[in-house]
């Protein structure tokens with residue numbers, strides 16, 4: 001007999017999302033009512049073509065000299081890592097604990113920062129991004145190259161974007177599985193972005209666990225990174241699943257995270273230059289990128305406030321249920337034992353006894369915690 005949690009994943013696909021790994025593709029922007037009815041209310045992603053053809057950015061941003069002259073006196077936030085994986089899990093080199101590693105962030109002149117992105121190598125990867133409305137602040141001189149909002153989205157959602165962020169990276173940068181408390185309208189201007197998506201109902205397939213926070217430090221003198229655990233220790237709840245493990249680790253990862261690897265495949269979306277992804281609030285997403293002929297991928301995303309409504313309440317309830325209870329109701333008396341087993345830090349976190357606010361922390365990704 002199908003386990004109750006598997007029935008939930010399947011039912012959501014049968015009733016709403018479909019059984020393929022594709023999402024709806026609209027050939028033009030939706031009307032506000034269509035966007036609200038078919039996508040926002042349904043908490044369902046879609047890909048949209050022909051919505052940004054009129055943006056000056058779609059032509060101007062293919063010219064690196066244009067960027068360099070427009071932003072010649074701007075300072076921007078450059079994220080540096082030795083792997084291209086910031087806000088991601090990695091073994092700590094001395095303690096070998098798995099930790100949540102954040103990039104070294106340098107605020108430097110744009111021309112230097114762009115050079116660091118273009119000259120990235122597999123030991124030092126630069127990614128220009130900052131999820132604090134950076135497009136309208138750090139990149140102000142570019143703001144006329146894109147519309148300030150998507151009118152169909154603003155009308156459907158009843159508000160203007162809360163934050164607009166610019167992302168300039170290359171194929172070495174990867175964003176690990178996480179979710180955000182925003183309705184995300186994500187536009188690719190140059191290159192391509194490859195998203196893996198899972199709905200909030202699949203939360204247990206992500207194995208969210210608390211990991212100790214650590215920060216990369218880059219030494220200009222040696223050109224090497226160190227990774228330092230934060231003191232006092234801080235724990236960040238993060239998705240444990242790496243969907244693309246190396247061949248050596250694959251078998252081990254598949255055995256550790258069977259609900260992910262043996263369950264329904266994630267939705268796969270490539271967003272090409274000129275296209276938009278509507279990424280609904282609370283959806284888990286993992287992002288990789290392919291660059292344009294210069295070696296850059298450029299995107300702008302618009303974060304609109306989400307509604308903290310009944311869907312959010314149901315999600316909190318679902319997330320508070322440990323696996324044992326969902327897969328085998330008879331064992332629900334044994335919640336503490338299971339959640340201790342699943343804690344990856346030898347510092348048990350009792351999921352079943354978490355308060356509403358602790359659960360809420362689990363839902364917030366580090367971006368929310370760190371930037372907002």
Ligand SMILES: O=C(O)CCC(=O)C(=O)O
Nearest residue numbers: 167175180184186287301
């Ligand atoms: O483009 C990326 O690397 C990540 C985008 C993302 O995570 C977001 O927009 O929430």
